[in-house]
Amino acid sequence: MPQKAWSAKRERQYEHIKDSLEDRGTGEDKAEEIAARTVNKERARSGEAKSSSRLSREDISSGRRGGMRSGTRREKGRTRDQLYNEAKKMGIEGRSKMNKEQLQRAVDRRK
Numbered sequence: 889m890p891q892k893a894w895s896a897k898r899e900r901q902y903e904h905i906k907d908s909l910e911d912r913g914t915g916e917d918k919a920e921e922i923a924a925r926t927v928n929k930e931r932a933r934s935g936e937a938k939s940s941s942r943l944s945r946e947d948i949s950s951g952r953r954g955g956m957r958s959g960t961r962r963e964k965g966r967t968r969d970q971l972y973n974e975a976k977k978m979g980i981e982g983r984s985k986m987n988k989e990q991l992q993r994a995v996d997r998r999k
Contacts, residue, residue, distance in 0.1 A: 894927065895936070902927045946970070971995055 894902065902923045909919035932940030933949060947953070947970070966974070971991035975983040978998045983991060 894931075898927050898931060898936075901930070943970075946973075965992075 905923035905926055906919045909922055910916060914922070928937065929944050930949070931937040932944035937944075943966075947967075968988040968991060971988060972983055972986075974995050975986075975991055978995065980994050980998065983994070986994065
């Protein structure tokens with residue numbers, strides 16, 4: 889187990905994820921890393937972690953996401969909804985009619 893600060897529930901969650909990944913052919917080191925990241929993200933989302941990134945708190949849950957942004961050749965990064973919310977906070981006009989690429993450019997221009 890990577891951390892002793894985890895509760896018994898998180899330890900079980902870690903083991904379950906790790907075992908599941910190994911059963912599907914993922915190497916042990918990679919399975920441990922993915923399981924630890926998943927558990928840490930869930931801890932951040934539920935307020936158990938002492939510190940967490942904004943993305944860990946606001947992104948869709950790792951269980952629901954289910955690898956939507958993994959294993960593809962497309963550019964990874966923020967979702968359209970995340971970019972839209974960032975554009976909204978920046979006051980970017982016309983954001984509701986923009987697609988993901990347009991939102992990305994508009995947000996990047998403002999930074």
